[in-house]
Amino acid sequence: MQAFSDLLERLILTASRNTKVELMVNYFRQTPDPARGWTLAVLTGELDIPGVKGGSIRRLAEDRVDPELFRMSYDYVGDLAETVSLIWPSRRGANRIPPMEDVIEALLGATRPEGERLVAGWLDMLEPPQRWALIKMVTGGLRIGVSARLTKVALAEMGGVEPAEIEEIWHGLAPPNESLFAWLDGDAEKPSPDIKAPFRPVMLAHPLVTKDKRDDPDAIDPAMIDPSIFAAEWKYDGIRVQAVSERGVRRIYTRTGDDISHTFPDVLAAMDFEAAIDGELLIRAPNGEVAPFNELQQRLNRKTVTRKQMEARPAMIRAYDILVEGGEDLRTLPFSERRKRLETFVERTGSDRIDLSPLVPVTSLDALEAARNDPPAPEIEGLMLKRWDSVYEAGRPTGPWWKWKRDPFLVDAVMMYAQRGHGRRSSFHSDFTFGVWREGEDGEDELTPVGKAYFGFTDEELKQLDKFVRENTVDRFGPVRAVTANKEKGLVLEVAFEGLQRSPRHKSGLAMRFPRVNRIRWDKPSAEADRLETLEKMLPADPLFGKSSPA
Amino acid sequence: MAGKTCGQILYGQAMIRPDLLLHPTPKGLYCPPGDFYIDPVRGSVDRAVVTHGHADHARSGHGAVLATPETLAIMDARYGEDFTANRQPIEYGETVEINGVTVWMSPAGHVLGSAQVVVEWKGLRMVCTGDYKRRRDPTCRQFEPVPDTHVFISEATFGLPVFKHPDTDGEIRKLLDSVALFPDRTHLVGVYALGKAQRVIKLLREAGYNETLYIHGALEKLCQLYEDHGVALGPLETATLDTKERGAQERFRGKIVLGPPSSFHDKWGRRFPDPLPCFASGWMSVRQRAKQSGVELPLIISDHADWDELTDTVREVNPEELWITHGREDALVRWAELEGRKARPLRLVGYEDESID
Numbered sequence: 001m002q003a004f005s006d007l008l009e010r011l012i013l014t015a016s017r018n019t020k021v022e023l024m025v026n027y028f029r030q031t032p033d034p035a036r037g038w039t040l041a042v043l044t045g046e047l048d049i050p051g052v053k054g055g056s057i058r059r060l061a062e063d064r065v066d067p068e069l070f071r072m073s074y075d076y077v078g079d080l081a082e083t084v085s086l087i088w089p090s091r092r093g094a095n096r097i098p099p100m101e102d103v104i105e106a107l108l109g110a111t112r113p114e115g116e117r118l119v120a121g122w123l124d125m126l127e128p129p130q131r132w133a134l135i136k137m138v139t140g141g142l143r144i145g146v147s148a149r150l151t152k153v154a155l156a157e158m159g160g161v162e163p164a165e166i167e168e169i170w171h172g173l174a175p176p177n178e179s180l181f182a183w184l185d186g187d188a189e190k191p192s193p194d195i196k197a198p199f200r201p202v203m204l205a206h207p208l209v210t211k212d213k214r215d216d217p218d219a220i221d222p223a224m225i226d227p228s229i230f231a232a233e234w235k236y237d238g239i240r241v242q243a244v245s246e247r248g249v250r251r252i253y254t255r256t257g258d259d260i261s262h263t264f265p266d267v268l269a270a271m272d273f274e275a276a277i278d279g280e281l282l283i284r285a286p287n288g289e290v291a292p293f294n295e296l297q298q299r300l301n302r303k304t305v306t307r308k309q310m311e312a313r314p315a316m317i318r319a320y321d322i323l324v325e326g327g328e329d330l331r332t333l334p335f336s337e338r339r340k341r342l343e344t345f346v347e348r349t350g351s352d353r354i355d356l357s358p359l360v361p362v363t364s365l366d367a368l369e370a371a372r373n374d375p376p377a378p379e380i381e382g383l384m385l386k387r388w389d390s391v392y393e394a395g396r397p398t399g400p401w402w403k404w405k406r407d408p409f410l411v412d413a414v415m416m417y418a419q420r421g422h423g424r425r426s427s428f429h430s431d432f433t434f435g436v437w438r439e440g441e442d443g444e445d446e447l448t449p450v451g452k453a454y455f456g457f458t459d460e461e462l463k464q465l466d467k468f469v470r471e472n473t474v475d476r477f478g479p480v481r482a483v484t485a486n487k488e489k490g491l492v493l494e495v496a497f498e499g500l501q502r503s504p505r506h507k508s509g510l511a512m513r514f515p516r517v518n519r520i521r522w523d524k525p526s527a528e529a530d531r532l533e534t535l536e537k538m539l540p541a542d543p544l545f546g547k548s549s550p551a
Numbered sequence: 552m553a554g555k556t557c558g559q560i561l562y563g564q565a566m567i568r569p570d571l572l573l574h575p576t577p578k579g580l581y582c583p584p585g586d587f588y589i590d591p592v593r594g595s596v597d598r599a600v601v602t603h604g605h606a607d608h609a610r611s612g613h614g615a616v617l618a619t620p621e622t623l624a625i626m627d628a629r630y631g632e633d634f635t636a637n638r639q640p641i642e643y644g645e646t647v648e649i650n651g652v653t654v655w656m657s658p659a660g661h662v663l664g665s666a667q668v669v670v671e672w673k674g675l676r677m678v679c680t681g682d683y684k685r686r687r688d689p690t691c692r693q694f695e696p697v698p699d700t701h702v703f704i705s706e707a708t709f710g711l712p713v714f715k716h717p718d719t720d721g722e723i724r725k726l727l728d729s730v731a732l733f734p735d736r737t738h739l740v741g742v743y744a745l746g747k748a749q750r751v752i753k754l755l756r757e758a759g760y761n762e763t764l765y766i767h768g769a770l771e772k773l774c775q776l777y778e779d780h781g782v783a784l785g786p787l788e789t790a791t792l793d794t795k796e797r798g799a800q801e802r803f804r805g806k807i808v809l810g811p812p813s814s815f816h817d818k819w820g821r822r823f824p825d826p827l828p829c830f831a832s833g834w835m836s837v838r839q840r841a842k843q844s845g846v847e848l849p850l851i852i853s854d855h856a857d858w859d860e861l862t863d864t865v866r867e868v869n870p871e872e873l874w875i876t877h878g879r880e881d882a883l884v885r886w887a888e889l890e891g892r893k894a895r896p897l898r899l900v901g902y903e904d905e906s907i908d
Binding site: 090 | 711714838842847
């Protein structure tokens with residue numbers, strides 16, 4: 001428990017992604033089985049201890065501390081595990097730290113009352129940091145800024161393998177994962193679990209970028225492309241998925257290999273085939289078209305889904321590619337062959353839950369350019385270009401596939417609030433809330449916040465922005481500073497974003513996708529920034545949904 | 552039940568309501584018969600009694616200031632020699648009469664010169680702790696409880712049962728372990744300029760760390776003042792940087808730099824190579840709070856009493872009434888209720904938590 005608790009503590013306090021990976025690699029290298037395997041299960045959220053939940057922990061604490069004092073403390077601290085770990089009365093002379101595996105194995109075999117008794121006994125023995133780790137472990141939901149994906153990256157680094165290799169076998173593994181670690185330590189062959197309907201690592205694309213502002217070093221200019229060797233199709237704004245149905249098992253995976261089948265039983269039911277396909281998970285609007293991303297979001301991250309939700313927002317897959325059919329691996333075939341197989345496959349499947357991503361005719365680069373910026377539906381993010389001769393390769397190879405996104409929407413907004421960044425940027429104000437003008441209740445124009453951006457600027461620009469914030473602060477709320485923003489004075493930011501949705505959760509009623517600072521308009525008077533009406537005109541046409549309910 | 556009635560204290564034949572001797576006002580705790588304020592928080596007053604040198608307790612501009620010689624020296628260092636027209640130094644244990652009210656000081660263990668103010672009048676003894684702690688601090692006198700206290704006026708900065716500060720030596724060890732583990736990083740340790748800075752430095756020396764410690768300019772005067780009062784702090788250097796010299800910042804790698812926490816978020820903090828932000832404060836026991844403030848290595852070192860010290864001290868002093876000046880009064884009042892003690896929150900405003908930003 002000690003090493004586990006140290007790891008959790010370090011992870012929660014570390015902002016840098018690389019340092020987090022390093023911490024996990026060190027831990028996995030230094031910790032013996034089976035403790036490290038159980039830790040892996042905790043970090044990836046795959047350990048479920050059924051008996052003891054947050055409510056039990058709270059009750060245990062209130063048996064020992066005045067409930068009123070507990071409430072005041074919980075109000076102050078704001079986190080149950082943290083409150084209980086700190087408030088729990090120490091029993092002098094009882095400190096012994098039980099090994100991780102003892103704790104987990106005992107809990108997995110315990111009934112609810114036994115589980116609670118065990119946890120109370122350990123809380124007596126431990127110091128606050130280990131108590132905190134124990135409660136986090138038992139109740140799940142770590143909230144320490146480490147995703148399952150990042151954990152897999154650490155495993156890959158530990159074993160000197162690709163993350164895709166880990167994802168491929170992930171669903172065939174069970175904690176405490178000894179065979180996985182034996183392989184990563186170099187002591188055994190890669191485990192080959194007999195996974196039904198396994199995940200196949202996904203093929204991704206680098207962007208084509210016209211602007212000189214390129215984040216991705218592998219991005220190239222569209223002019224470099226020879227359109228004659230490429231097929232083109234629309235890039236939809238949904239969730240990239242892999243739908244696999246083999247030997248009676250059906251699964252839907254995200255592109256990082258997370259199994260989201262349980263969230264989409266409506267799609268699962270339609271997967272009456274023997275194949276693995278690559279496609280975009282979308283919601284079909286009542287008019288038969290693709291619904292905005294916001295509608296899909298209503299169905300994501302749910303443990304269970306109701307019939308009503310499925311009826312209101314029916315999910316479907318728009319098929320891009322076919323990887324396996326009838327047990328035959330098609331990934332080594334060129335895209336031209338796979339596309340033919342896919343067309344026949346979709347036709348034969350004959351379900352309205354699975355349709356074919358249409359090809360966009362390629363005549364010239366100019367025509368593509370025009371199509372990219374004027375797609376037939378607002379839910380299209382741009383184009384995908386795929387070489388006709390490309391095989392289906394795991395990862396993000398440079399050359400065979402390109403994504404060519406439509407130009408972003410632009411709006412001139414006024415900086416309203418700034419917050420300090422994290423990690424390397426923690427001494428700079430780097431998170432900016434910006435707003436546009438609208439008529440206030442008193443008839444005077446006022447700024448209404450429409451989004452928050454924390455990238456898009458260079459280091460040099462960040463210094464200038466930070467300087468502006470420090471010199472124009474008018475108020476502070478904790479780490480947030482309000483800056484001068486009125487008709488006479490204020491900093492105009494040209495904000496780029498990918499799309500706009502109505503959102504009842506935001507004060508302005510709008511939510512932007514991927515907003516970032518495109519340009520700092522030092523020259524532009526704040527009074528000339530855009531108005532809310534301008535943004536409202538950018539909203540996609542009403543997708544024929546009723547009022548969307550807040551999540 | 553001699554001695555206790557509702558809201559009053561019976562002492563001998565005389566019945567004196569403690570309110571007559573000290574009561575809260577918007578300017579701070581006021582003593583009508585003595586006509587003085589204890590740690591006045593707002594504006595200037597004719598006569599102030601000051602418990603210790605932190606800025607929210609010791610303000611500049613009062614007509615007369617009664618305080619320990621160390622506290623007066625600290626005020627002088629912070630505000631300049633004109634901070635008051637009339638300095639009235641008083642040693643621990645020495646008594647003075649102010650308009651018939653007896654006042655004396657007992658050590659509070661908070662920072663150098665910190666004192667509990669004892670006020671006596673017509674047989675009634677009231678003790679105002681100012682800020683205090685009970686654990687060992689090599690830079691100041693240990694807290695001494697005052698016996699036969701009728702009304703104990705306590706701070707409650709960490710007045711919640713979640714605040715139980717761990718052993719201080721262990722926290723210093725955590726810092727030294729981290730320095731050994733990351734020899735290429737600069738450990739930036741956030742400390743308050745008065746008290747915490749010198750205590751952390753002294754504790755590092757006691758733990759065997761003899762290398763030069765680098766300090767922010769804001770710490771210089773007070774470190775010198777502690778040295779002048781016999782607290783040896785070892786080799787200190789100001790963490791200045793000759794920006795013309797290339798790679799000058801490299802000399803801070805693997806070193807410990809101390810400064811006020813706010814400075815680390817400022818331009819000053821950017822000069823250090825690969826900084827590892829640490830913060831020595833009682834608030835650091837709450838992980839979420841440490842995380843929000845960007846602290847990677849929280850050091851739970853506090854100059855205030857934690858929950859157990861607060862409640863143990865009340866039991867030890869065993870006053871007839873407990874008054875609570877500032878901090879989280881409600882929880883301590885609730886605790887007193889459960890203990891069958893009489894308690895009253897004063898809700899004095901103007902004293903700061905050890906804030907982060």
